[in-house]
Amino acid sequence: MNSTPMRQFALQGAAVILVLSLAWPYFGWTAEALPWLQTSLAIGLVALVFATLTRQPWWWRAIHAGFMPLIWFTQSLAIEPAWFLVAFVLLLLVYRGALSGQVPLYLSNKETVAALADLLAERGNSRFLDLGAGLGSTAVPLADALPESQFTGYENAPLTWLVGRFFALGRPNIRWRWDDLWQANLGEYDVVYAFLSPAPMAKLWAKVEAEMSPGSLFISNSFPVPGAAPSHIIEVDCTPARPLYCYER
Ligand SMILES: C[S@@+](CC[C@H](N)C(=O)[O-])C[C@H]1O[C@@H](n2cnc3c(N)ncnc32)[C@H](O)[C@@H]1O
Known part of the structure; x- marks a missing residue:
């Protein structure tokens, strides 16, 4: 059903x-x-x-x-009715992605970020893109751990983007964009990371196939691409389980 x-x-x-x-x-x-x-x-x-x-x-x-x-x-x-309007606007500013694309805000955990840092360190200096970058809980610690790599975050919820922008301050290796992830050119990155939901995965995979260059890597946290076999899966040691599905291009 x-x-x-x-x-x-x-x-x-x-x-x-x-x-x-x-x-x-x-x-x-x-x-x-x-x-x-x-x-x-x-x-x-x-x-x-x-x-x-x-x-x-x-x-x-x-x-x-x-x-x-x-x-x-x-x-x-x-309750005074105006408060409902205030709450609605605040929710919209944070959860815009849930309304338009069934992708709400929840954050990558420390264990996942550590696993990504290990993977990026192995690959050498990279251009890393976080699609739907949230508050920067992935891009910001990675940018600190790997100062020679470049990190870009696309986030379309205004308040979420603003908070992420604040956390990214003073880090020259982060580019923080208030933009729709579907506008990103994935061909400009060596590693593209997505922690979204099952809803956009098929469409996103079509974009990955069309744009990402050979040798690059697409990683989806928790949500595998339907109908595509990952090159490998990183089992992050955390609860609930948050496997990283890795697709070499
Ligand atoms: C599950 S959170 C992941 C946050 C971050 N990547 C992390 O790992 O902690 C997904 C984020 O994607 C954002 N988002 C959803 N649809 C988007 C879109 N079309 N363009 C940009 N961001 C979007 C949401 O607002 C939310 O902040």
Whole structure:
């Protein structure tokens, strides 16, 4: 069963419509006020049933069950509406990539960065590109460890980019770009690193094949390229497992 955001929206919407189309006429008929707490709990329950029947992953089921009850709870706090706008804008500034390409922000860990540093040290001075560079948690420590190599980060979420720009300050071997990763010319780099999500991997691989030069290396953290065998896999010693899928060009 496909679990796209649109499908989740449809599931939750169906639960809302079903419960309200029964509750509104009933409470209208009995001339009582609609009990919003019970109604939101009923919507959560029906949405959970729909999500279970359509075999959504467990975390989508949890979201469906909790969504309307949480809305009721939040509404009962009587928070000034402007704060919701502020929170929305902040989230958009950080999680833009999740909206447009199903790639949210999460960071490479220290163990992964150490494994990348070893790999780059073996290869000699390199031009390294981090596609979707986040806060710089990969590029910045690598730039410090390997001052002779050049590091470029493409990041399109404005606030994330800004924080990364701050961390990159004072490091002449980092180029920090506020740009869409699909605009990068991969042919300009010896090593291209991506820690994205399963969603863009097939399209990204087509770009890698079209642009990366022979002898260069494409590395995907955690998400293998569908239908392509990696040249080797680095099993990084960390929990949860974060294998580095390496594709020699
Ligand atoms: C999982 S994080 C990885 C961050 C960093 N590379 C690291 O390893 O710590 C993915 C990042 O890609 C960014 N991103 C998603 N889509 C993008 C796009 N089309 N262009 C540039 N950055 C994008 C997200 O905003 C997010 O910061």
